[in-house]
Amino acid sequence: MALRLPHILPTLPTATRRFVLSPFAADHIDPLADILTNDRIWAQGFGDGDQRPASRDELLAYIRRRHEGLRIFAIHYTGLPGGPLFVGTTGITESHARAERVKIGRTVISPAFWGMKANHEVKAALLDWLFARGAGRIECDVDPRNHRSLTSLTRFGFTVEGTRRRSSQRVDGSWRDIVILSLLVEEWPDVRKRALGSLEGQISCPAPSWLKATFSEAR
Template identity: 35%
Template sequence: MTAAVRLSPDAVLEGATVRLRALTRDDLPDLFDAIGHPEVFAGGWGGGPAAYRDTYEEWHAFILRYLAWKTGNVTAVLLRDGDRLVGTTTLGDFDLANGSAHIGWTAYAPEVWGTRVNAETKRLLLGAAFDNGFERVKLQADVLNERSRAAILRLGARFEGVLRHTQPRADGSWRDTAVYSILREEWPAVRDALDERLAAASA
C-alpha cells in the first residue's frame, strides 16, 4: 500500500476523552490559554525555556512560525467533555517514497499532563497513519526532556538513538534529539497495549 498524507481538513478523530480536528488560526487564542505557560516550554518544547513568550502577540508570532502549517496535519486536541481545546499535535515530516511520517510538535495544557489525553491522542493519530499506509512513524524529543521521553516509551515506541546537534535551541545551545519509532509490524501489539491502558484508565 502506498502511504498517503491524507488526513482531510474536515476529518474528526473521536476517542472516549478527546476529539481531534484541524487546528485553525481562529483556535489560537484558546491554544494560548492552554499551552502558553512557562512549564510547557521548560522541557524543551518550542525551542526550550528561552522560546517562551508571555504576551499573546509575541506567542502568536512564534506559533505561526513553529507549527508545520503548510506541510503537516496540524491538529487541535479538544476534550469531548465541554469541547475545550487543551493542546496540539501534528502528523508531518512525510516521506511518502519510504512510507515514513512523524508525530510531533505536541504540547498540552499542564492540567492534562499525566491523564489519558496523550495516550488517546497518539492512539488516534497512530491509527490514522497506519490505516493510511505508513510503514514507520517517528516520535522524538529533546534529549533533556525526560517527561516527554518517558511518555513516548509508555506509548510502546522503540528507542533508536540520539542525533547530536540537530538544531539550535532558543537560547543558542545545540539540541540533541532522542528518536523513537513504531513500525507497521509492531503496530498491532502497540495498539492493543494502548487500548488496554486506556480501558484500565477509564475503569
C-alpha cells in the same frame, strides 16, 4: 500499501471518546496561546530551541509560524458540560510517501490533563489513522530534557534508536541534541492492543470535580 495523507484532515474520536481530534484552525490559536503561558511546558524543552516569546503578540505570531503548512490536529475534551474544550494539539511535521515514513510532533496538552492518559489516548487515535493511511514507520524527535515525553513514548511502545548529537543550534548559541524514537507498522498490532487495554479504566470515566470547577471558571 502506499502512504496517502489528505490535505484536509478528518475528525478522529479517541477510543474512549473523551477526546476528539479535528483540523487545527485559526480560532484555535488564542486558546493554544493560553496553554503555552504555562511555565511547565517550556521547562521541558518545548520550542525546538527557539526563544520563548516575551509578549502575547509574539506568542501568537510564534504559533502561526510553527503551524504554517503542517497537518495539525486540535484536541478537544468532551467530558465537560457546555461543549468540547480545547486542550492542545498534535500532528504531522514531516512525511515521505515513497518511504512510507511520517514524523509526528507539535504535541501540546494542557498540564491540567497530565496524569489522565490524555496524550496516550490521543496518540493511539492518531497512529491508528496514520497506519491505516499506509504509514510504515512513525518517528518522533524529542528534546532529551523532556523526560515526561520520553517516558510516555517508550511506555507506549516506541523504540529509542539513539541520539542525534549537536542536531540544531538554539537561539542562545548552544547546541541541542535530539532523541530519535520510532514505531513500525509490524509492531502496531501488539502495541495497539496494549495501548487500548491500558485505557479500559478510562472508558466513560467522568471528569474529576476539580477539572469541572477549574474550567467552568475559565469559561
